[in-house]
Amino acid sequence: MANVGIVGIGHTKFGNSSEYDLSDVLSYAAFDALEDANFLSRRREIDQVIVGNMASGLFCHQSAVASALVSRMDMEPVPAELVENGPASGASAIKIGYMAIASGMADIVLVVGGEIMRKVSGWVGTDYVATMLQTETEYNMGLTLPAFGGMFTRMYMERYGLTQRDLALLAVKNHENGSKNKYAHIQAPISIEAISDGPEAAVVNTYVAEPLRMYSTCPVSDGAAALLLVNMDSEKAKSFPKKPIRIAGIASATDTHCVHNRKDPLVLDAVRIAAEKAYAMAGLTPKDISFAELHDAFSILELAISEEVGFFEKGKSYLSVRKGETNIDGRLPINTSGGLKSKGHPVGATGVSQAVELVRQLRGEAEKGRQVSNPHYGMSVNFGGFGNNVVALICAKE
């Protein structure tokens, strides 16, 4: 199987891009990735374009966005397809791009993930996102993704002793990182006094889905991110100016669509299995990972995912957060980009955005104050549905 590397990255600033056309936002990230790889003028040599997007038909009343992107970028007749896997659409697009190269069908693949969610109101958007739940037993009942985030958080708190303050500590850490990330939606640090310890905290940090509060929930964001993948064993790989960041492992797994049908709803089987497969593919263990980007759509997920991928014992991850072990200067920095909490979560973009962060850190290109010291392996987990379709990615500095 061919070695696959990332030779170009692009990223829009996440936030409110609702005045723009989705294909323009996707193109912006694609252009940056091609420019980063010094491949813009040769873009028709790309063998395959793959776009990750969850719901442009709902949010933007627009379909066939992969074709739109190719045309917007003046890249015809390059083949282009769309990949949809809910909030893990981005990482699934990377996986399909990897498979295209590994299979020998392609040498150069452009992967773009993007979403514009803010063209509709918050309550309409909440309804659209909820359509990924099981229709008959979850969506029809009135349940939403934050509702499951709240119930999951309560179960974790009652079983393992997690407190509201622990969740606030995660928000403080991720906002500190995001405040230094030029691509983050919310580039503002917050204090533990403001959202947990101070007299106004309950007003500043109101409930969203009890016991989850606003600062334990990601914002609704627009944006896109892009990668240029290359067959590292091909002649073409030699023409790129920057050393490729190798995809050492990439894998996905599924779990029950209905959350209530999991033997233990606190166990995220798809996360664990995807991570195990990615470690096996890379020939690595959790101890080898230098830093990670974990899908904290709700802060509790950063903790639960970090346990499932083997960084911490079950129910113990928050103790490491209290000790600062997952801070930028800790022994295992997590969500160095600010995570979904601060960087934002344009659903179809997130998996690609996580990979962009892995590349920036491994190249040593992260901003001052949030660059991990001498990283070798970065890992990301992109969480589809409420954990029913998950992708794990490990990138390596060669």
Place this chain on the structure above:
Amino acid sequence: MIDFSMYEVKEPKISAYRCTSCGTLYYPAPMVCKTCNCRRDPVTNKGWETFDLQGPCTLLSWTRLWNLPEGYTKKNMMFGIVEFENGLRASGQLEVEDPQTGMKLVAEVVESDERPGKSVNVFVFRQ
């Protein structure tokens, strides 16, 4: 006076499923039994039995949701996951004064027209 009872007003119900080959229970219905691989035909249900899912249950977790989606006009709503006495679990709406994990509840089924499209039957868990 018109006697509407002649129109046979239907009580809202939610069905669970039993594979008659091996007895495994399901909610919602699968297309194939995980235990014996027996196929369920979604039209005829041949080889499968249905039964009403309702009655006594235990609350496993709950939340009060403050950012309700399109269609819901309340300020907030509570939702929970419960386990029935037969081991099946379900998610639904929760209407109790002071919810506590582990409390005994009763699952009732009501008709709801809050989501877009046709009315649907939903669980409401009460004391």
